[in-house]
Amino acid sequence: MKIVNVNFKYLWVFLVFISCTLFSQEQKYIPFRKGNLWGLCDANKFIAVQPQYYSISWYDESVRGFHAEQNGKFGIIDSNATIIMPFISDKPITINGENYLVFDGFDYYNYSIKTKMRLDKYIEPERYPIRDRGWGTGITTNIGEPKEIKLTWDDLDDEDLEMIKPYEDENAYQINFKANFLEIVSKDSHIGIYIPKTKRMHKSTSEIAYVGWQFYNGKPYILTTNSSNLFGLADENSNQVYPIKYASIGLIDGSGLVVLSEPDQNNPNNLIYQTIFPNNKILEGQFFPEGNVWRNGHTFRLYYKMVNGLRNYAGEDGTPYFEG
Structure with missing residues (x-):
C-alpha cells in the first residue's frame, strides 16, 4: 500500500x-483545589490555607501575594499565607505606584499598602492622541500575517x-x-x-x-x-x-x-x-x-x-x- x-x-x-519560568524565592505555596474550593499548600501537600475560596491565582510578584476570591470580592494573601488585603475589590487588586488599586464596583480607589486604609479616588491620567503630540506620521501600514520561517x-x-x-x-x-x-x-x-x-x-x-x-x-x-x-x-x-x-x-x-x-x-x-x-x-x-x-x-x-x-x-x- x-x-x-x-x-x-x-x-x-x-x-x-x-x-520561560520565573522563580521567586518567596514562592513556597501552591494554589490547592478541593472540590470547588481553593486554598494553599506547600509542595509536600501541607495545607497552609484551608480550601474556602472561589479561586486563588498563581503567586503575583507585583503584589507580593496571591489573588483570592470570596463571595465575588478579591483580596490578597501573602507569601506567608496571611491575608494582607481584605476582600473588598470587585476585580483583582493591582499596584499603582506605592498604593493598591481597588475597584468598588463603580470607581477605582487608592489604598495604602502600609495601612490598608482607603485614600483618594484614582483619576486615570489623560491620554493625548498621538498625532496631537506631534508623533503621528499620517501613514498607516498593514503588516499582515508573519511569514513562515x-x-x-x-x-x-x-x-x-x-x-x-x-x-x-x-x-x-x-x-x-x-x-x-x-x-x-x-x-x-x-x-x-x-x-x-x-x-x-x-x-x-x-x-x-x-x-x-x-x-x-x-x-x-x-x-x-x-x-x-x-x-x-x-x-x-x-x-x-x-x-x-x-x-x-x-x-x-x-x-x-x-x-x-x-x-x-x-x-x-x-x-x-x-x-x-x-x-x-x-x-x-x-x-x-x-x-x-x-x-x-x-x-x-x-x-x-x-x-x-x-x-x-x-x-x-x-x-x-x-x-x-
Whole structure:
C-alpha cells in the first residue's frame, strides 16, 4: 500500500514548547483545589490555607501575594499565607505606584499598602492622541500575517546537497523546504524527510510516512503518520516510541513533559488528553509549564492544566494539587 495524499492538517500539533519560568524565592505555596474550593499548600501537600475560596491565582510578584476570591470580592494573601488585603475589590487588586488599586464596583480607589486604609479616588491620567503630540506620521501600514520561517538552498552544505541529489529530478520528485527539514514527495507517494541538523534521511515505507521531527532531551524524534491521519513517534533509528494512534503529540523540551491526545471514541469532535511527567507518571489532561516553588530546600517544578477556566497544578513528580 502506498501512502498517497497524506493529510498534514494536524501536523502543527507537533510543537516545540519553550518554558520561560520565573522563580521567586518567596514562592513556597501552591494554589490547592478541593472540590470547588481553593486554598494553599506547600509542595509536600501541607495545607497552609484551608480550601474556602472561589479561586486563588498563581503567586503575583507585583503584589507580593496571591489573588483570592470570596463571595465575588478579591483580596490578597501573602507569601506567608496571611491575608494582607481584605476582600473588598470587585476585580483583582493591582499596584499603582506605592498604593493598591481597588475597584468598588463603580470607581477605582487608592489604598495604602502600609495601612490598608482607603485614600483618594484614582483619576486615570489623560491620554493625548498621538498625532496631537506631534508623533503621528499620517501613514498607516498593514503588516499582515508573519511569514513562515523555512530553510532555503543557502542553508544546505555540501553533505546536504549530496544526500538529496538523487531527488533533484523535478519530473519525478518535489522537494518542499520546511522550518527544520526537507520534505520529499513524488506524484503518487510520500518519499520521506531529510534533516540537515542530523544529516539523516528518513524514508517513508508503504505503511508509514515520516513527516516532522524535534529534539527532546537532547535526542531527535521523528513524527510518523499513515492514511489514518493519526500520529506516532519514532527515534532517530526509526524504532517506534509511540504507535500511530494519536491526534497530537506534544514534546515540551526543557520541561520533561509529553502531552498526548487521542480521539474520543464516544465523541468524534472531542480529544482525550494525557500528560506524561518526567518520572513517567501519567495524569489526565493537558499540562503546561508554570514555574517553581521550594521543596525541601530545592527548587521544584510545577505544571498546570485548565479546569473550568482555572489553573490546576501538579508537581514535576506527578503529584496533583487538586482533589475531586
